[in-house]
Amino acid sequence: MNVSSILKVAFRELARNKARSMLTMLGIIIGVASVIAMVGLGQGAQRQVEEEIASMGTNMLVVFAGSRKTRGWHGGIGTSPTLTPEDIDAIVRECPTVALASPNVTAPVSLIFGNQNWTTRAEGVNEKYPQIRNWPVASGQFFTEGDVHTAARVCVIGQTVAEQLFPGLDPVGQTLRVRNLPFRVVGVLSERGQNQWGRDQDDVIMIPYTTAMKKLLSITHIPRAYISAISPRATFIAERQITELLRQRHHIRPGQEDDFGVHNLTDIAEAAEETNRILTLLLSSIAGVSLIVGGIGIMNIMLVSVTERTREIGIRMAVGARTRHVRLQFLIESVVLSLIGGLLGIFLGIGVSFALSGMFNWPRLISPLAIVMSVAFSVAVGIIFGYYPAHKAASLDPIDALRYE
Amino acid sequence: MQHPADVRCDQPTRRAAVPVVRLEHIHKVYHLGEVDVHALRGISLEVYPGEFVAVMGASGSGKSTLLNIIGCLDRPTRGKYFLDGQDVSGLSKDERADIRNRKIGFVFQGYNLLRRTSALENVQLPLLYNGTPTAEAIRRAQRALAIVGLQERAHSFPNQLSGGEQQRVAIARALVNNPSLMLADEPTGNLDSRTSIDIMSVFQQLNAERGMTILLVTHEMDIAQYAKRIVIVRDGRIVRDEPVKNRRDAAKELAEMPPLEEEEEAVI
Ligand SMILES: Nc1ncnc2c1ncn2[C@@H]1O[C@H](COP(=O)(O)OP(=O)(O)O)[C@@H](O)[C@H]1O
Ligand SMILES: [Mg+2]
Numbered sequence: 001m002n003v004s005s006i007l008k009v010a011f012r013e014l015a016r017n018k019a020r021s022m023l024t025m026l027g028i029i030i031g032v033a034s035v036i037a038m039v040g041l042g043q044g045a046q047r048q049v050e051e052e053i054a055s056m057g058t059n060m061l062v063v064f065a066g067s068r069k070t071r072g073w074h075g076g077i078g079t080s081p082t083l084t085p086e087d088i089d090a091i092v093r094e095c096p097t098v099a100l101a102s103p104n105v106t107a108p109v110s111l112i113f114g115n116q117n118w119t120t121r122a123e124g125v126n127e128k129y130p131q132i133r134n135w136p137v138a139s140g141q142f143f144t145e146g147d148v149h150t151a152a153r154v155c156v157i158g159q160t161v162a163e164q165l166f167p168g169l170d171p172v173g174q175t176l177r178v179r180n181l182p183f184r185v186v187g188v189l190s191e192r193g194q195n196q197w198g199r200d201q202d203d204v205i206m207i208p209y210t211t212a213m214k215k216l217l218s219i220t221h222i223p224r225a226y227i228s229a230i231s232p233r234a235t236f237i238a239e240r241q242i243t244e245l246l247r248q249r250h251h252i253r254p255g256q257e258d259d260f261g262v263h264n265l266t267d268i269a270e271a272a273e274e275t276n277r278i279l280t281l282l283l284s285s286i287a288g289v290s291l292i293v294g295g296i297g298i299m300n301i302m303l304v305s306v307t308e309r310t311r312e313i314g315i316r317m318a319v320g321a322r323t324r325h326v327r328l329q330f331l332i333e334s335v336v337l338s339l340i341g342g343l344l345g346i347f348l349g350i351g352v353s354f355a356l357s358g359m360f361n362w363p364r365l366i367s368p369l370a371i372v373m374s375v376a377f378s379v380a381v382g383i384i385f386g387y388y389p390a391h392k393a394a395s396l397d398p399i400d401a402l403r404y405e
Numbered sequence: 406m407q408h409p410a411d412v413r414c415d416q417p418t419r420r421a422a423v424p425v426v427r428l429e430h431i432h433k434v435y436h437l438g439e440v441d442v443h444a445l446r447g448i449s450l451e452v453y454p455g456e457f458v459a460v461m462g463a464s465g466s467g468k469s470t471l472l473n474i475i476g477c478l479d480r481p482t483r484g485k486y487f488l489d490g491q492d493v494s495g496l497s498k499d500e501r502a503d504i505r506n507r508k509i510g511f512v513f514q515g516y517n518l519l520r521r522t523s524a525l526e527n528v529q530l531p532l533l534y535n536g537t538p539t540a541e542a543i544r545r546a547q548r549a550l551a552i553v554g555l556q557e558r559a560h561s562f563p564n565q566l567s568g569g570e571q572q573r574v575a576i577a578r579a580l581v582n583n584p585s586l587m588l589a590d591e592p593t594g595n596l597d598s599r600t601s602i603d604i605m606s607v608f609q610q611l612n613a614e615r616g617m618t619i620l621l622v623t624h625e626m627d628i629a630q631y632a633k634r635i636v637i638v639r640d641g642r643i644v645r646d647e648p649v650k651n652r653r654d655a656a657k658e659l660a661e662m663p664p665l666e667e668e669e670e671a672v673i
Binding site for chain 1: 473476478479498499502503505506507511513517518519520521530531533534535539578582
């Protein structure tokens with residue numbers, strides 16, 4: 001008994017009851033479609049998180065003043081006078097896993113150029129900052145180590161500041177006033193856009209941290225520093241090394257709490273990954289449940305079909321169909337049913353994920369693995385839930401089947 | 406009717422040959438709850454190649470039960486059954502399916518054709534289960550349809566065929582695998598008398614021209630008289646077994662009839 005003749009019968013039977021076949025497939029269709037759509041969307045969302053994390057910086061850690069308990073690492077301007085630029089120098093010098101570091105102080109400032117003025121945020125950093133944050137300048141240059149050393153009044157401005165203060169003008173070489181002090185613009189940063197909390201990252205002016213500390217804020221401590229480890233894996237070692245070094249430098253006794261914090265941004269990536277894992281697990285269970293429900297639908301309809309076609313089964317047996325011939329025929333019919341449902345579900349799922357990714361502006365991702373898995377699961381559902389009806393058909397007694405009205 | 410060379414049985418060699426069917430003290434008991442129905446009570450029977458046997462008896466006498474056992478659809482409760490010399494009384498379900506496929510051709514009262522399936526595909530059905538390549542299966546099915554005079558209706562569906570035509574398709578299906586034995590259970594039971602004679606002419610011709618061994622169940626004496634031998638069953642026992650005297654010739658009777666009725670019958 002060749003497969004093509006079985007398939008012919010299978011399609012004829014399914015086509016005969018189009019509405020019924022369609023309704024039967026619905027469970028599988030919905031199950032597979034939601035898997036395809038959700039996996040696609042989940043991956044799109046993950047891709048976006050990954051891009052955001054990459055845009056934060058390279059293997060980045062943030063060291064901040066004050067304990068985790070008293071203030072968060074992003075909790076405003078660090079007022080705990082516990083972290084100094086010398087600490088950061090020591091970190092670069094003594095932690096082999098640290099590649100780059102930059103102290104960071106922040107101050108709200110008003111800028112004036114000619115008759116234009118603009119209020120923004122000044123970031124005091126060193127010359128390594130563009131490398132740490134993966135944020136190159138678009139024109140001009142970043143300020144130099146010498147500028148940092150001499151606390152020079154130079155600045156690099158973000159795209160938004162450039163547009164606001166220098167419309168139609170090349171800002172490089174111009175002098176603007178920061179809190180009424182003249183600063184020479186040496187470069188303009190490339191455009192960065194909004195960060196994940198919706199803040200315009202281009203609305204910024206960068207100046208040497210030394211200048212910010214001495215001339216704008218008159219402070220000797222820093223609230224935080226950005227640190228780049230030599231590799232993603234090294235961030236965890238760096239975290240430990242920095243903690244040890246700072247505890248030593250700050251004379252913190254064992255058992256006593258840190259007066260600083262080290263935040264590993266790789267944690268965010270891990271958290272995102274964890275979220276994704278949980279999401280995937282959740283989706284898989286939803287998919288599993290809908291596939292089981294779909295399978296039960298298929299089993300139900302196959303049982304109806306076996307009953308309806310009892311006489312046909314009897315005829316086939318009378319002319320010599322063996323048990324396995326009958327079983328194979330009904331198994332193939334249920335697999336065809338679930339497989340068509342699965343394929344329709346894949347198309348529906350792709351359609352839905354395209355529509356949704358368009359709505360949320362996520363990257364469109366179709367997971368080939370999800371498609372292969374969907375097909376495999378559809379076939380598995382067809383076999384598992386088709387087996388009992390097929391077995392029932394195959395175990396019929398030929399005489400009883402022939403007599404069935 | 407055509408006479409293709411490959412659908413042919415040897416001419417009967419009578420009692421010298423191995424019997425196609427040899428039943429020894431066959432009993433069949435159905436258990437209906439508390440009650441045992443003794444459908445067959447010790448049937449012994451031999452049918453030789455080329456014979457045309459009619460099994461006669463009242464309703465409930467056990468004819469169908471006997472036919473189902475001979476056709477390997479059912480198993481005897483007791484007794485031995487040899488088909489073509491092979492003991493088939495103890496075969497498994499699948500082994501009996503193979504025997505039915507290779508050695509038995511069934512014709513039923515209700516035709517038992519697959520609906521929504523063309524005459525040609527219906528006739529091919531037995532070949533589907535023995536690995537005959539599709540092209541050859543189609544050729545053989547066409548030949549079998551030609552033998553019963555229905556080559557023109559190969560692509561018609563059962564609901565487009567008259568009762569007589571459907572029964573001819575069923576006969577074609579029964580002979581497509583060139584079986585040792587053709588079994589028919591009240592094949593004319595659903596047909597009017599004219600069409601019944603028509604179907605009996607097909608059986609007579611298969612028996613005469615191809616030496617097909619035929620065992621036919623009927624409760625009508627005039628149908629039994631187209632056979633060569635009559636076995637009368639009563640209460641699960643054979644009460645008479647004799648050659649047919651004054652055998653009827655269906656083809657001759659048809660030739661003598663006016664053709665009008667046939668025209669009417671062919672209209673669906
Ligand atoms: N499957 C069955 N279960 C119980 N009794 C049966 C079954 N088949 C036939 N019988 C009984 O066996 C007897 C013979 O039946 P059957 O062979 O069909 O007779 P016939 O074909 O001569 O009319 C009847 O009494 C009938 O009721
Ligand atoms: Mg009967």
